[in-house]
Amino acid sequence: MTEKQEKIVQAALELFAQEGYHATSTSKVARAAGVSEGLIFRHFGNKEGLLAAIIKIGEQRLRDLYADIVLATNPKEVIRKALEMPFLVEESDYEFWNLQFKLKWELPGYDPSKMEPLQVALTNAFRKLDYTFPKLEAEFLIHALDGIGSALLKGGISDKSTLKEFLLDKYQV
Amino acid sequence: MTEKQEKIVQAALELFAQEGYHATSTSKVARAAGVSEGLIFRHFGNKEGLLAAIIKIGEQRLRDLYADIVLATNPKEVIRKALEMPFLVEESDYEFWNLQFKLKWELPGYDPSKMEPLQVALTNAFRKLDYTFPKLEAEFLIHALDGIGSALLKGGISDKSTLKEFLLDKYQV
Amino acid sequence: MTEKQEKIVQAALELFAQEGYHATSTSKVARAAGVSEGLIFRHFGNKEGLLAAIIKIGEQRLRDLYADIVLATNPKEVIRKALEMPFLVEESDYEFWNLQFKLKWELPGYDPSKMEPLQVALTNAFRKLDYTFPKLEAEFLIHALDGIGSALLKGGISDKSTLKEFLLDKYQV
Amino acid sequence: MTEKQEKIVQAALELFAQEGYHATSTSKVARAAGVSEGLIFRHFGNKEGLLAAIIKIGEQRLRDLYADIVLATNPKEVIRKALEMPFLVEESDYEFWNLQFKLKWELPGYDPSKMEPLQVALTNAFRKLDYTFPKLEAEFLIHALDGIGSALLKGGISDKSTLKEFLLDKYQV
DNA sequence: AATGAATGAGGGTTCATTCAT
DNA sequence: AATGAATGAACCCTCATTCAT
Known part of the structure; x- marks a missing residue:
C-alpha cells in the first residue's frame, strides 16, 4: 500500500x-x-472496493484479537481472556470497531460466522470445566459479549471496570 | 393516520x-x-420526518413488549419473561425489529436509554432473589439479551428453543 | 409529448x-x-432512451418519405420519385438527416434493412420496364441514392439540380 | 515508427x-x-494526435487504391477497375475501412475532396467513351461506389460477386 | 523511451424536495 | 388530499492529460 x-x-x-x-x-x-x-x-x-479493503482490515484485526484467546491452554484463561476482550479495546479504537458493528447491519450478507474459532475455544473450555451444556454456555457468552461490545461502543456502559470485575467473578476466572 | x-x-x-x-x-x-x-x-x-414516524412506532412496540415484563410481580416471573422476550418475536416481525437494530447503528444519537424501565425491573427482581450484585446482573442480562436478539435477527441462531430452555434453566426461572 | x-x-x-x-x-x-x-x-x-426517441422519429420520417414512392402505380413514376427523393429534402432538414447517417455509423447494429420496402418497389418497377436484372438494378440504385444523399449532406455536391436532371434523363423517367 | x-x-x-x-x-x-x-x-x-496518425494512414491507403485506377490508360480499364475497387477489399480489411467511413461522419470537416483524382480519371474515361455528360457520369458513379462500399461494410450486400458482374456488364467494361 | 501514480474536469445518473394543478 | 412535472445539488465514476521517476 x-x-x-x-x-x-x-x-x-x-x-x-x-x-x-x-x-x-x-x-x-x-x-x-x-x-x-x-x-x-x-x-x-469503486466505492465498494474501498469498503472491501476496509472490511479486510477489520477481519484481520478481529483474528488478532481472537488469536490470544484461542491459543490459551488453560480453560479458565480462555474464558477470562474472552471476558476481558471487549474491555481491552482502547477508546482510540472505538471508531474502528464502531464501523465493524455498523457494517454488520448496513451490509447484506455480512458477518458470516466470523466468531466460529472463538465459539470452539469457549466450548472446549466450558467442557473441561465440566459445565453441563458447554456448547450452549459458549453460545450464550458470545452473544453476551457481542451485546456488551455494542453497548460499550454506543456509550451505554458507564463503569467499565466494575462490570468487568463482576463478570470475571461471575464466571470464577 | x-x-x-x-x-x-x-x-x-x-x-x-x-x-x-x-x-x-x-x-x-x-x-x-x-x-x-x-x-x-x-x-x-421530509425523508427524516418519515423516519421519525417509523421510529416512534418502534418505540411504542418496544414499550408494549416491556409492559408485560415490568408489570409482573413475582421476581422469577420478571426474569423468565425477560429471557423469553427475544424468542417470542414472531418471524413475520423480524423485518420490523431488524430495522430497529439497523437504525441504532445508522443514526447518530439513537437509543437513549430506552431500556431503562427494563433495567429497573430486572434489578429489583435480582435483588429480591438475593443476588449479590443485582444491578450488574441486570445490566449483564440486558446486554446478553441484546446480543441474542441481534443474532436471532441475523440468522445466527439455529436452535432457538434449546437456547431458550438453557437460559431458563441457567437462571432457574 | x-x-x-x-x-x-x-x-x-x-x-x-x-x-x-x-x-x-x-x-x-x-x-x-x-x-x-x-x-x-x-x-x-437515460441518454440512450433519448437517442431511441430520436431514432424512432427518424424512422417515421423515413417511412413518410418512402410512402409517396412505394404507393405510386406507374413504374416510371416510382423510379422518378426515388431519384428525386434526395433532392427533395430541404436544407433546413439537412441536420436531421445528417444525424440519421451519423447514427448509422456510430451505433452498432443500426439500420437493419430499413430500405426494404423501397427495394421491393423499385424491383417491381424495373421488372415492369423489362430490365434484364430488375433486382440488381434496384439494389444498385439504392446504394447510389445512399451515396448521393451522403454527399449531399456533407456538401460534396455543388450543382444539385443538374445532377438530378442528369439522373432523370439517364433513367429516362 | x-x-x-x-x-x-x-x-x-x-x-x-x-x-x-x-x-x-x-x-x-x-x-x-x-x-x-x-x-x-x-x-x-494527445488523443486527437493519435487519430490524426490513423487518418494519415487511411489517406495513404486510399491513394494506393486509386493509384492503380488512375494510372490505367485504357478508359474501359479505368472504369472497370473503379467498379471492382470496393469488391477487391479483403474482409480482413473491413475494420480499417469501416473506421474511415465512421470518421467521415464523426469528425467535423473531414473528407475534403479526397476523391478528386478518381473523379478526374473517371471523367476522362467517360469522355473518351463518348458519354454525353462525362463529368456527371463520373460524379454519379463515385457516389454509387461510395454507397456500395458503405453497404459492403455494414453487411448489407449478400451476393458480392453477382453485383460486381452486374455492374461490369451494365457499364460494358 | 517508458511507466504508472496522480489529477481535475466532466461524464451520466439519482436524489430529496418543490410547486402548479 | 393528491399528483407528477420539474429542479439543482450531489452522487459515483471515467476521462484525457501531466509528471516524477
Whole structure:
C-alpha cells in the first residue's frame, strides 16, 4: 500500500464509522484524505472496493484479537481472556470497531460466522470445566459479549471496570 | 393516520429494513406504497420526518413488549419473561425489529436509554432473589439479551428453543 | 409529448447531429433545451432512451418519405420519385438527416434493412420496364441514392439540380 | 515508427473502428496495445494526435487504391477497375475501412475532396467513351461506389460477386 | 523511451424536495 | 388530499492529460 492509499483507507474508515457507508460520499473521503477523488477509483475500483479493503482490515484485526484467546491452554484463561476482550479495546479504537458493528447491519450478507474459532475455544473450555451444556454456555457468552461490545461502543456502559470485575467473578476466572 | 399514510409508513418500514435508511430513496418508497412521491412530503415533511414516524412506532412496540415484563410481580416471573422476550418475536416481525437494530447503528444519537424501565425491573427482581450484585446482573442480562436478539435477527441462531430452555434453566426461572 | 419533452428532443437532435451522440453531453442538451438535466432522465430514462426517441422519429420520417414512392402505380413514376427523393429534402432538414447517417455509423447494429420496402418497389418497377436484372438494378440504385444523399449532406455536391436532371434523363423517367 | 508506436496505432485502429473515436478511451487503447497510457501522449501528443496518425494512414491507403485506377490508360480499364475497387477489399480489411467511413461522419470537416483524382480519371474515361455528360457520369458513379462500399461494410450486400458482374456488364467494361 | 501514480474536469445518473394543478 | 412535472445539488465514476521517476 502506498502512502496515499493508506490515507484514503484511513479517511474512509473514519467517515464510514462516523456517518455510515452509504451516507459517506467518495468526494468527502477524497477531501478528508487530501487526495483527488479519481485516485480512489484508480486504487480501489469503486466505492465498494474501498469498503472491501476496509472490511479486510477489520477481519484481520478481529483474528488478532481472537488469536490470544484461542491459543490459551488453560480453560479458565480462555474464558477470562474472552471476558476481558471487549474491555481491552482502547477508546482510540472505538471508531474502528464502531464501523465493524455498523457494517454488520448496513451490509447484506455480512458477518458470516466470523466468531466460529472463538465459539470452539469457549466450548472446549466450558467442557473441561465440566459445565453441563458447554456448547450452549459458549453460545450464550458470545452473544453476551457481542451485546456488551455494542453497548460499550454506543456509550451505554458507564463503569467499565466494575462490570468487568463482576463478570470475571461471575464466571470464577 | 389516513390509509395512504399507513401505506407509506408500511412501505418505508419494509424498505428501510431491507436496504437501510440511506440506501432507500423516497421514490422507491412512493412506488412501493402506490402513492405519488410528493405525498410523502405533504404528510411527513421530509425523508427524516418519515423516519421519525417509523421510529416512534418502534418505540411504542418496544414499550408494549416491556409492559408485560415490568408489570409482573413475582421476581422469577420478571426474569423468565425477560429471557423469553427475544424468542417470542414472531418471524413475520423480524423485518420490523431488524430495522430497529439497523437504525441504532445508522443514526447518530439513537437509543437513549430506552431500556431503562427494563433495567429497573430486572434489578429489583435480582435483588429480591438475593443476588449479590443485582444491578450488574441486570445490566449483564440486558446486554446478553441484546446480543441474542441481534443474532436471532441475523440468522445466527439455529436452535432457538434449546437456547431458550438453557437460559431458563441457567437462571432457574 | 409535453412541451419540454419536445424541447429536449429538438435540442438533442441538433446537438447529436452537429457533434455526434457520444460527443454530446446530457448537460449540454439540457442547457440547449432550457431545462434541468434531471428532466431528461425523468422523461427518457437515460441518454440512450433519448437517442431511441430520436431514432424512432427518424424512422417515421423515413417511412413518410418512402410512402409517396412505394404507393405510386406507374413504374416510371416510382423510379422518378426515388431519384428525386434526395433532392427533395430541404436544407433546413439537412441536420436531421445528417444525424440519421451519423447514427448509422456510430451505433452498432443500426439500420437493419430499413430500405426494404423501397427495394421491393423499385424491383417491381424495373421488372415492369423489362430490365434484364430488375433486382440488381434496384439494389444498385439504392446504394447510389445512399451515396448521393451522403454527399449531399456533407456538401460534396455543388450543382444539385443538374445532377438530378442528369439522373432523370439517364433513367429516362 | 517504433514497435510500440505501431502497437498503439494498431490497437487504436481496431478500437476506433469497433466502437468509434469518442467512445474509445485512451486507457482502453493503452491496455489493448500492452503499453502504458502515458506513452500514447509521449508519442502522439494527445488523443486527437493519435487519430490524426490513423487518418494519415487511411489517406495513404486510399491513394494506393486509386493509384492503380488512375494510372490505367485504357478508359474501359479505368472504369472497370473503379467498379471492382470496393469488391477487391479483403474482409480482413473491413475494420480499417469501416473506421474511415465512421470518421467521415464523426469528425467535423473531414473528407475534403479526397476523391478528386478518381473523379478526374473517371471523367476522362467517360469522355473518351463518348458519354454525353462525362463529368456527371463520373460524379454519379463515385457516389454509387461510395454507397456500395458503405453497404459492403455494414453487411448489407449478400451476393458480392453477382453485383460486381452486374455492374461490369451494365457499364460494358 | 517508458511507466504508472496522480489529477481535475466532466461524464451520466439519482436524489430529496418543490410547486402548479 | 393528491399528483407528477420539474429542479439543482450531489452522487459515483471515467476521462484525457501531466509528471516524477
